[in-house]
Amino acid sequence: MTVPRTVGVAGGGRMGVGIAHAFLLAGADVVVLERDAESASGARERLERAVATSVERETTQRTAEELLSHAGVTADVADVHGAGLVVEAVPEDLATKADVLTRVEKGLAPTAWLATNTSSLSIDALAGHLEWPERLVGLHFFNPVPASTLVEIVRGRATDPLLVEAAARWVAAIGKTSIVVRDSPGFASSRLGVVIALEAIRMLEDGVASADDIDTAMVRGYRFPVGPLRLTDLVGLDVRLDIAEHLERELGERFAVPRLLRTMVAEGRLGRKSGQGFFRWDEG
Structure with missing residues (x-):
């Protein structure tokens, strides 16, 4: 075995x-x-x-x-x-x-x-x-x-x-x-994944495009299997926030947390597990 x-x-x-x-x-x-x-x-x-x-x-x-x-x-x-x-x-x-x-x-x-x-x-x-x-x-x-x-x-x-x-x-x-x-802050996957997700949240916060269009850009343009905002919903916005805060402490301002992410977590919009995040989910 x-x-x-x-x-x-x-x-x-x-x-x-x-x-x-x-x-x-x-x-x-x-x-x-x-x-x-x-x-x-x-x-x-x-x-x-x-x-x-x-x-x-x-x-x-x-x-x-x-x-x-x-x-x-x-x-x-x-x-x-x-x-x-x-x-x-x-x-x-x-x-x-x-x-x-x-x-x-x-x-x-x-x-x-x-x-x-x-x-x-x-x-x-x-x-x-x-x-x-x-x-x-x-x-x-x-x-x-x-x-x-x-x-x-x-x-x-x-x-x-x-x-x-x-x-x-x-x-x-x-x-x-x-x-x-x-062993290093964020390893490889979180370090790369979080920085992309945070920028996607900033784009949404700035009104650059809708959540669906931002995700479509990465899925269709870069062949991501799932967009960064939908993935954040799957991971949990509270989990994403905790990791981003840790990486900001360890690696600096490029991991600064967008205000929108803090607001959504404070309001309980945590993603799939709460039924509402950047997208609406049928199950909590």
Whole structure:
């Protein structure tokens, strides 16, 4: 098996369930860790829906029952301590991620690995909280996980080179392409993606064109699979704001946050998850 026999995923939101789903389809036993019983119940429902969709679309030859027999959802951190790999996928906050990684690390076997699904936070800063920083690597998945084809592998200063090699094999095994970048603000994908999105928001703010026309320019003119404003809706305007603020602190004024983005977040127009962002969505 090219993926670990058992993979833990700490965080059962949209991203965490997507990651768990990907490893489940690749043949791993998967355990999703949530903060409490209520959150675990929600994560279980999301995973069941994801598996049902795979079966309906015939992206797997296994039945939903068979797949789900290899999946568990829990609120007890001890349940992921038997995993060969645990991927942290909690909200993009350094303290929250560090706390989860520290709690997970305490019970892991010496041969197990840790990964963080961060889009912009420092791997070195997170590794600094761990007893064995060499066991941590960044695995930056993209939303939505089932449709995305890229995973960014981020190596920190202490990351074991064997872990980077193993991560590339795992990414290939779940049917995605990997790139390897060193730990730096925004890595490669967020740094490029955010600067394009922020300029698109400024153009909308300045009345240069409508949101639909700005996106069409990039989709038709530059062959982007989705426009920067629609993608911001998918990512979440609040998530985009947090990343932009981090990059502005680290890299300077070229990542300055447009007033429109702050206004929309303050008003709760967060994109697909709230039903309204730069575009209207049928589901929240």
